[in-house]
Amino acid sequence: MQDGFGGQLKEWRQLRRMSQMELALSAGVSSRHISFLETGRSRPSRGMVLRLCDELEMPRGARNQLLTAAGMAGAFESRALSEAEMAPLQEAMGWMLAQHTPYPAIALDRHWHLVEMNAPAQMMFQAAGISVGDSMLDAFFDNAVLRGSIENLAEVERLSLARLRTELAHFGRDSVLEAAISRLHDAVALDGDGDADGVRPAVIPARYRVGDAVLSLFSTISQFGATDDIAMAELRIEMFFPADEATRQVFFAMAGQG
Numbered sequence: 001m002q003d004g005f006g007g008q009l010k011e012w013r014q015l016r017r018m019s020q021m022e023l024a025l026s027a028g029v030s031s032r033h034i035s036f037l038e039t040g041r042s043r044p045s046r047g048m049v050l051r052l053c054d055e056l057e058m059p060r061g062a063r064n065q066l067l068t069a070a071g072m073a074g075a076f077e078s079r080a081l082s083e084a085e086m087a088p089l090q091e092a093m094g095w096m097l098a099q100h101t102p103y104p105a106i107a108l109d110r111h112w113h114l115v116e117m118n119a120p121a122q123m124m125f126q127a128a129g130i131s132v133g134d135s136m137l138d139a140f141f142d143n144a145v146l147r148g149s150i151e152n153l154a155e156v157e158r159l160s161l162a163r164l165r166t167e168l169a170h171f172g173r174d175s176v177l178e179a180a181i182s183r184l185h186d187a188v189a190l191d192g193d194g195d196a197d198g199v200r201p202a203v204i205p206a207r208y209r210v211g212d213a214v215l216s217l218f219s220t221i222s223q224f225g226a227t228d229d230i231a232m233a234e235l236r237i238e239m240f241f242p243a244d245e246a247t248r249q250v251f252f253a254m255a256g257q258g
Contacts, residue, residue: 002208005069006038026055060230078230102255110234112136112177151207216243
C-alpha cells in the first residue's frame with residue numbers, strides 16, 4: 001500500500017474497480033476533486049475522508065490508515081477481549097460457539113489465528129496439536145497430521161484459495177494473505193483443474209479422517225455487523241455442519257446424544 005493519502009486513495013479506488021467519475025458520483029463530489037485529492041493538489045476534510053471510506057467499503061483498519069495519511073487521528077480502536085466494554089461481544093461469541101455443539105465451531109481473526117473454539121472443534125483438531133492461538137494458515141500448509149487427515153485435500157485447497165482471494169479483496173493489501181494465496185495458487189496449479197469441465201455439486205464438503213471415522217463437513221461464516229472495533233469487525237466465526245448422516249451420528253454420539 002502506498003504511503004501518501006492520494007496514493008492510498010487511488011489504490012483503494014482501483015481495488016474496488018471504480019473510476020474517478022464513479023467514486024465522485026457516489027460521494028457527491030466532482031471527478032476533478034477526486035483527481036486533485038489523488039494528486040495532492042487538494043487536501044481532504046475529515047468528513048470527506050470518512051465519506052470516501054464508506055463509498056469504497058474500506059475495512060476499519062484501512063480507514064485509520066487513510067485518516068493517518070491525511071494527517072488526522074484514526075477513528076477506530078482495536079481492543080482486547082478482556083476489556084469491560086467488549087463483554088457483550090465476547091459473550092455473544094462464546095454463546096454462538098457453545099450453542100453450535102455438538103458440531104464444531106471456531107473463531108478466527110483476520111490472519112486465521114484461532115481466537116476460540118468449542119469442545120467438538122477441540123476434539124477434531126487435537127490429534128494435529130492445534131489449539132487456541134495457533135494459525136490455521138500455518139497448520140494448513142505445514143501441519144503434516146492435519147494435511148494427512150484431509151481426504152480431499154486438493155478440493156479444500158481450491159476452496160480455501162477462493163476464500164482467501166475474497167478476503168484479500170475486502171482487506172486490501174495484506175502480506176500474510178498474499179503469501180498464503182501465492183502458496184495455494186502454486187499447489188492448485190500443480191493439482192490441475194479437477195472436474196472444472198463438469199457441473200459442480202451444491203455442497204463441496206471437506207472430509208476429515210479422525211480415528212476410524214471420516215467426517216464430511218461444510219461450513220458457514222458469520223461476523224459482527226454492529227461494531228466499530230477493528231479486531232471484532234475482522235473476526236470470523238466459522239460453524240461446521242455435517243454433510244451426511246454418518247457424520248451427524250458421529251458428532252451426536254461423541255456428545256452422548258441420541
